[in-house]
Amino acid sequence: MALLEVKNLAIQFGGLRAVDDFDLSIEKGELYGLIGPNGAGKTTVFNLLTGEYKPTSGIITLDGVDITGKKPIEINKAGIARTFQNIRLFKQLSVLDNVKIGLHNQYKYSTVASILRLPSYYKTEKEMNEKAMELLKVFGLDKHADVLSSNLPYGEQRKLEIARAMATNPKLLLLDEPAAGMNPNETEELMENISYIRKNFGMTILLIEHDMKLVAGICEKLTVLNFGRILTQGDTKTVLKNPEVIKAYLGDE
Amino acid sequence: MKNSKLTKQSKDNLGTIAMVVIIYIIVQICSAAGLVNSHLAGLLVPLCVYATMAVALNLVVGILGELSLGHAGFMCVGAFSAAFFSVAHADTMNTFPRFIIAILIGGLIAGIFGFLIGIPVLRLNGDYLAIVTLAFGEIIKNIMNVLYIGMDEKGYHFSMKSANDLTMTENGKMIINGPQGITGTPYDATFTAGFIILLIAVIVVLNLINSRDGRAIMAIRDNRIAAESVGIPVTRYKMLAFTMSAVISGCAGALYAHNLASLIATPARFGYNMSILFLVFVVLGGIGSTRGAIIASIILTLIPEVLRFIGDFRLLIYSIVMIVMMIVNWNPKSRAFIEAHNPFKKKEKEVK
Amino acid sequence: MVSFITNLINGLSLGSIYAIIAIGYTMVYGIAKMLNFAHGDIIMVGGYLAFTIITTLGLPVGLGILVAVVGCLGLGVAIEKIAYKPLRNAGSPLAVLITAIGVSYFLENMALLIFGSDPRIFTSVVPFSTVKIGPFTIPGTTIISIVVSLLLVFFLQMFVNKTKPGQAMLAVAQDRDAASLMGISVNGTISLTFAIGSAMAGIAGVLLCSAYPTLSPYTGAMPGIKAFVAAVFGGIGSIPGAMIGGLLLGVIEILGRTYISSQLSDAIVFSVLIIVLLVKPTGLMGKVTQEKV
Numbered sequence: 003m004a005l006l007e008v009k010n011l012a013i014q015f016g017g018l019r020a021v022d023d024f025d026l027s028i029e030k031g032e033l034y035g036l037i038g039p040n041g042a043g044k045t046t047v048f049n050l051l052t053g054e055y056k057p058t059s060g061i062i063t064l065d066g067v068d069i070t071g072k073k074p075i076e077i078n079k080a081g082i083a084r085t086f087q088n089i090r091l092f093k094q095l096s097v098l099d100n101v102k103i104g105l106h107n108q109y110k111y112s113t114v115a116s117i118l119r120l121p122s123y124y125k126t127e128k129e130m131n132e133k134a135m136e137l138l139k140v141f142g143l144d145k146h147a148d149v150l151s152s153n154l155p156y157g158e159q160r161k162l163e164i165a166r167a168m169a170t171n172p173k174l175l176l177l178d179e180p181a182a183g184m185n186p187n188e189t190e191e192l193m194e195n196i197s198y199i200r201k202n203f204g205m206t207i208l209l210i211e212h213d214m215k216l217v218a219g220i221c222e223k224l225t226v227l228n229f230g231r232i233l234t235q236g237d238t239k240t241v242l243k244n245p246e247v248i249k250a251y252l253g254d255e
Numbered sequence: 256m257k258n259s260k261l262t263k264q265s266k267d268n269l270g271t272i273a274m275v276v277i278i279y280i281i282v283q284i285c286s287a288a289g290l291v292n293s294h295l296a297g298l299l300v301p302l303c304v305y306a307t308m309a310v311a312l313n314l315v316v317g318i319l320g321e322l323s324l325g326h327a328g329f330m331c332v333g334a335f336s337a338a339f340f341s342v343a344h345a346d347t348m349n350t351f352p353r354f355i356i357a358i359l360i361g362g363l364i365a366g367i368f369g370f371l372i373g374i375p376v377l378r379l380n381g382d383y384l385a386i387v388t389l390a391f392g393e394i395i396k397n398i399m400n401v402l403y404i405g406m407d408e409k410g411y412h413f414s415m416k417s418a419n420d421l422t423m424t425e426n427g428k429m430i431i432n433g434p435q436g437i438t439g440t441p442y443d444a445t446f447t448a449g450f451i452i453l454l455i456a457v458i459v460v461l462n463l464i465n466s467r468d469g470r471a472i473m474a475i476r477d478n479r480i481a482a483e484s485v486g487i488p489v490t491r492y493k494m495l496a497f498t499m500s501a502v503i504s505g506c507a508g509a510l511y512a513h514n515l516a517s518l519i520a521t522p523a524r525f526g527y528n529m530s531i532l533f534l535v536f537v538v539l540g541g542i543g544s545t546r547g548a549i550i551a552s553i554i555l556t557l558i559p560e561v562l563r564f565i566g567d568f569r570l571l572i573y574s575i576v577m578i579v580m581m582i583v584n585w586n587p588k589s590r591a592f593i594e595a596h597n598p599f600k601k602k603e604k605e606v607k
Numbered sequence: 608m609v610s611f612i613t614n615l616i617n618g619l620s621l622g623s624i625y626a627i628i629a630i631g632y633t634m635v636y637g638i639a640k641m642l643n644f645a646h647g648d649i650i651m652v653g654g655y656l657a658f659t660i661i662t663t664l665g666l667p668v669g670l671g672i673l674v675a676v677v678g679c680l681g682l683g684v685a686i687e688k689i690a691y692k693p694l695r696n697a698g699s700p701l702a703v704l705i706t707a708i709g710v711s712y713f714l715e716n717m718a719l720l721i722f723g724s725d726p727r728i729f730t731s732v733v734p735f736s737t738v739k740i741g742p743f744t745i746p747g748t749t750i751i752s753i754v755v756s757l758l759l760v761f762f763l764q765m766f767v768n769k770t771k772p773g774q775a776m777l778a779v780a781q782d783r784d785a786a787s788l789m790g791i792s793v794n795g796t797i798s799l800t801f802a803i804g805s806a807m808a809g810i811a812g813v814l815l816c817s818a819y820p821t822l823s824p825y826t827g828a829m830p831g832i833k834a835f836v837a838a839v840f841g842g843i844g845s846i847p848g849a850m851i852g853g854l855l856l857g858v859i860e861i862l863g864r865t866y867i868s869s870q871l872s873d874a875i876v877f878s879v880l881i882i883v884l885l886v887k888p889t890g891l892m893g894k895v896t897q898e899k900v
Contacts, residue, residue, distance in 0.1 A: 045900075052484060054900045078486035086900070090481035092474045094543075103474045104485045106467060113495065116466030117459050123466065130467075148263070170485050322701070375885050382642060386839045387884055389832070390877035397874035434870075480900055527832060531644075531708055538705045567720055574712035578690055581709060585702035586693040 003066060005030040005206050006051075006174055011060030013050060020046045021230045024060070028174070028223075033200060034208045035221030035238065039250055042227040044210045045087055048176050051208075052084050053077040065173055079107060081173035085163040085180060087210075093152035097143055097162055100151050101134040104169025109133070137165045140202075141195055157188040161195065168199060175199075177209040181216050189213060193220055218242060226250065268461045271546040275457055278553075279450045295560065296446075300514040302556050303449025304330075304507045307456045309536035309548035311503035314460055316534065317543030318469065319496040320476030321377070322385040325392030326504050327529035329365045331520055333505025334512035335399055335431065337361030338440040341513065342430050343406055345441055354443040358452065358509045365505020366498055368395070373497040377490065389527050399520035404431040436519035437512070444513035452510055453549075456503045460545055463499065472496045539580060609742050614865050615858060620749035620818065622857020623756035627811040628834035629841070629849035630763065631804030637780040637844035638800040641700065644707040645686060647831015648714035649805050653679045653812025654822045655718060658729055668732050676809040683805020684798050686710055692794070711828075718824035726823040729816035748818045755814065759807060760850045767846065772799055780844065833860075836880050842893025851891060 004027040011024040021043045028034045036044050049055045051062060053074040062070045069080050083104075092100050109130045111122045138144040141161040146154060151162060160180055167175055180196070181189045193216055199205050211217050217224070218238060225235040228250045234241055241247060282299065285291050291299075308330060315323045337357040344353055372391050379387055403414040407427035414420035418432060431437055463469050471492045474482040483489055512518050522528060536555060540547030558576060562569035583589050628650060635643045653675040660671035690710050694703040733747040767773035778786040779796045787793050815830060816822050833856060841852025856876060863875035883891065 049900050054480070074480075074483040075486050075488060078484060084484055086481065086484075090478045090484075092477035092481065094477050095470070095473055099470055099473075102467075103470050103482070103487065106471055107486045109467070111467060113463070113466075113468050116468055117462045119462060126467075166485060316701070375881070379884060379888050382636075382843065383839060383884055383888060383890075385642075386836060387881055390836065390880050394874045394877050397871055397877075401868070401870045528828075534701075535705050535708060538699075538701045542699060542701060570716040571713065571720060574709050574716055577709035578706055578713065581702060581706040582690070582693045585697040585699070587696050587698075589693075 004028055005032075005065055006208070007061075007063045008051070009061045011047070011050060011062065012058050013046065013055055014058045019230055021050065021227075023231055024227075025232065026225060026235075028206060028208060030173075030206055031200070031204060032206055033196070033220055033222050034206075035217045035224045036208060036210045036227065037212070037217060037224055038227035038233070043230040044227055045178060046230075047227070048084060048178055048210065051077075051176060052082055078170055078172070082176060083167035083170045083172035083174075084176040085160070085167055085178055087178040087182065089156075089159050089163060091151040091159055091162060091166075093150070095151060096147065097138065097149050097151050097154065098131070098134055098147040100162055100166050101137055101169050102130050104166040105130050105133060106170075108169075108171055134169065137168055140168075140198060141165050142191075157184045157192075160184065161192065164195070164199075168203070168205070173206060175205050175207045177207060177211075179210050179212065181211060181213045189216055192216075196220060214242075264465055268465065271461065271549075272454070272457060274546060275450070275454055275549065279446075282446065298556065298560065299446040300444045300449045300510065302553060303446065303453045304511045304514075305533070305536065305552040305556055306549045307449075307453045307507035307510070308504060308533045309540065309552040310453070310456045310460055310545055311500045311507065312533045313537045313540070313543065313545055313548040314463075314496055314500040314503070316537050317548075318464055318476065319472050319493060321493070321497075322381070322534075323388040323497075323500075324385050324527055324530045324534065325372075325388035325390070325395075326500070326533050327525045327527065328388075328392030328395035329369055329501040329504035330508035330511065330529070331392075331395050331399060331525035332368045333361030333365040333508030334518055334525075335402075335437065335508075335520070336364035336505075337509030338437045338512035338518050339404070339430055341440055341443070342437055345439070350441065350443055353441075354448070354513065357443070357513065358506050361509025361512070362502045362506040365508065366502035369498045369501020369504075370494065373494050373501075377493045377497060389530065392525075392527055392530055396520045396522070396525045399431075399436070399525070400434045402431050403429075403433050405429045434519070436517055438517040440512055440515065440518055442513060444510050449510055452506055456506070457545060457549070459499075460503070464545075468492065468495060535577065539577075539584070613743055613745075614861055616743070616745055616749060618858030618861035619854055620746070620752045620857070621861060622837075622854035623752045624811055624815050624818065624853075625830065625834050625837045625857050626756050626850045626853025627759060627807050627814070628830060629837040629853040630760065630846055631807045631811075632831075632835050633838040633841070633843055633846060633849040634776075634800050635804045636838065638776055639687075639691070639695075639797050641691065641703045642707065642835070643691075643804075644704065644831075645710040645714060646804070646808060647827035647829075647834070648711050649679050649683060649808040649827065650812040650815060650830060651718060651822075651824060651827035652682060652714060653809035654729065654816040654826055655722060655727075656809070657732070657813045657816070658727055658822055661732070662727075662730055668734075672732060672810075672813055675813050676806050679809030679812070680802050680806040683801040683808070687798060687801040692797075715824045715828070722824065724824065726821040729820040729822045731817040731820065732813055733817055746818075748814065752814050752818065755810065756850070756853075759810070760846065763803070763846060772796070776800060833876065836876065839890055840880055840883055842890030844894075845890075845892045848890060848892035 006028040008024060008026040012022045013020050024047060036047060038044055050057050053072050056071050061068065064080055064082060067080060069077055092103060109126050111126045115122045135144055135147065138147055143158060143162055143165060154162060164177065181192055184192060197220060200207060221238050223236065224238050224241040226233040226241060226247050233246055233250055234244050308326060312323065312326050315321055337360055340360045341353055341357045376384055376387050401415050403418050403421055405412045405421040405423045405427050407424045412421040412423050418429060471487045474487055475489050475492055479489060536552040537548050540551035558573055559569050562572055632646050656678045657671040657675040660666045660674050661668055690706050691703055694706055697703060731748055733751050735747040737744050737746055738750060767776060775791045775796045778791055779793055783793055837852035837856040838849045840856060841848025859879050860872050860876050864872035867875060
């Protein structure tokens with residue numbers, strides 16, 4: 003049984019079918035790429051998977067549980083975490099606090115404990131700090147823990163978003179153009195980071211990316227979207243050789 | 256690194272608490288030395304009330320990031336319910352326990368109102384939310400003016416038409432008398448009581464902000480969609496911040512009521528103008544800063560008094576000071592100028 | 608039945624004054640993206656200007672109205688230039704909101720200094736006191752208010768939809784940066800909006816004081832808030848919405864005062880607003896905008 007199973011997913015905005023007849027199956031531990039030209043509906047797929055949009059039809063199951071039509075909060079609790087194409091950090095909070103907010107549902111103490119500063123407050127906060135620092139270290143952000151998140155350089159903001167998503171302890175991680183706006187060095191680092199979390203956290207990852215070097219470098223399987231429909235899917239190598247994919251990307255010569 | 260983080264936050268909080276304590280001590284020394292005239296002394300309790308209101312509203316405006324223009328309504332509910340309790344038990348209880356219970360009742364009833372009003376209001380966004388809170392505040396004020404409650408040996412009597420409709424026995428005692436409000440609330444509010452309430456409000460709010468719940472509330476303010484994406488129950492935390500703020504406002508109102516000979520729900524005391532005044536404290540104090548909100552409430556309450564010597568012009572000057580302060584503080588150019596020339600400025604860390 | 612219709616007409620009269628104020632509110636909100644809390648006080652200034660010319664100086668009524676309208680127009684533009692413009696890029700919409708509150712205090716206290724706190728009795732500018740139509744006796748101010756507000760809405764709609772400056776207003780309301788890139792003067796458009804909105808507040812001031820002749824420094828505050836409610840009611844940013852919102856509000860207020868409770872009329876008005884917003888969170892004619900993820 004695959005970790006994520008999507009069948010016949012479709013959404014209609016007014017008269018436009020933004021995504022139609024979308025199937026996807028991701029096994030546990032896989033690194034899966036979702037590619038396609040601009041406007042193909044990739045982010046819409048993410049918004050459907052995370053509950054931002056309600057699908058017009060189709061079924062989404064995660065680890066055998068039907069999550070179709072659930073709200074973003076419930077879907078995160080069910081085990082999907084994501085990053086955003088247009089970075090959405092908690093800008094007025096520190097890097098550390100951003101990750102600690104991701105830990106919100108893993109570490110709990112009562113409101114009374116926080117107001118009265120009971121021992122459970124100190125104990126849990128300490129554990130949260132340690133866990134958050136551990137995650138920040140993975141992305142080399144530990145040295146900036148105190149910095150306001152909006153003061154981070156662009157590339158590091160993207161990494162912080164991944165760290166925050168990881169903090170929710172997901173089964174499946176969705177990355178929306180993680181390398182967008184990064185220079186080749188940063189992209190290289192990011193690829194290492196992604197491989198690391200896969201290896202050490204056993205994370206299953208679905209990512210949208212335009213950087214073909216990254217896609218070809220780390221993704222095992224690909225789905226290519228064009229005009230809201232699947233053009234082809236399968237092994238990365240096979241897919242990238244497909245003349246239709248090349249045509250969709252480069253246009254008719 | 257993480258340890259320095261914690262101490263930095265606690266240092267900041269301790270600074271705010273210390274500031275409140277120091278102001279209290281200075282005022283006490285000045286008044287012992289005879290430096291506080293009776294007029295200024297009369298302002299001390301209202302000052303505590305306003306500062307507490309500013310702390311409460313800052314929780315909604317600065318931390319939750321929603322604009323409320325109805326907080327005077329929560330203060331009104333707290334004031335009336337607490338005064339009601341005190342008047343009803345004026346002869347049967349000792350001052351100290353009665354006053355404490357009155358404050359708690361004020362907070363509790365205002366909290367219930369905050370919770371009930373929060374359910375519909377917090378579904379709205381931005382300016383729509385602001386106007387609905389304003390509407391609720393006005394409705395509360397309006398209703399208080401048509402409320403008649405009396406008490407006799409048979410129990411409480413209630414009416415929304417007139418005092419005669421209460422049909423009380425001869426021994427009946429009027430508690431809330433429609434537009435005349437509540438008279439004879441015991442003068443239990445002292446500066447020390449006000450100081451303690453303010454101090455508790457500050458500690459509660461700061462501890463809340465610097466906790467798991469506080470972070471969740473600020474996450475909603477900074478980016479609601481991202482907060483949902485990491486599983487933060489948005490509605491629950493909006494309700495928590497709003498209700499908590501209403502509770503504190505209710506306590507402030509209870510304090511206020513015990514400083515007034517007659518408690519009437521006039522527009523000047525509990526209308527939208529008052530809610531707006533609290534908002535002015537929060538914004539001038541630097542949105543989100545508890546310390547700033549307290550300082551702004553003190554300064555803006557004292558300016559008209561300091562300006563008393565210029566007579567009729569004082570309120571005009573007050574409004575001009577307000578406009579100029581806003582422009583100087585918030586205009587991008589003047590802000591850059593102040594930052595460039597401020598030797599006391601704390602360096603904001605930035606990663607290159 | 609006759610009394611009900613008379614009340615309804617009175618409601619429409621009050622509502623049409625709210626509508627004129629609400630349109631000013633809604634235009635400024637739509638284009639400058641700010642709640643101009645001083646808008647209600649401009650009404651009061653209009654009332655005092657007309658009062659000074661007509662009653663104190665004994666000059667012709669027409670001149671009084673003209674001075675009120677032109678004076679308010681100038682005042683509105685000046686307030687925008689001096690107090691609001693420096694905060695247009697302040698980063699927080701609250702900054703300019705608080706400044707507007709400061710301006711409101713300023714205008715009220717200025718009026719207090721010049722005219723004192725005792726209310727003045729305003730003489731109606733409408734030359735005929737009542738008109739009898741069948742069984743109904745309708746006050747002249749009522750007819751004038753309704754007619755004037757309808758005309759204003761008509762001309763304003765024409766102006767916004769058919770003229771170049773009007774189109775520029777729509778463009779600035781939709782996207783300030785894009786409008787600026789298209790060569791539209793954003794500052795000029797915002798000034799124009801304040802000019803129109805404030806001139807309308809001047810007219811509203813004269814009408815309001817003709818219908819309710821006591822004039823004090825706080826005359827404009829509550830109608831200002833009510834008009835703001837009307838604007839939200841109709842869907843803030845929409846001119847027809849403000850008109851409908853204003854009329855409905857006036858009718859609800861008068862009918863509520865007559866048939867339910869005179870003391871609770873404000874509570875009734877605000878309750879209706881709350882109910883409307885809970886059913887339709889962006890007002891009657893407001894557009895729903897959803898944040899793009």
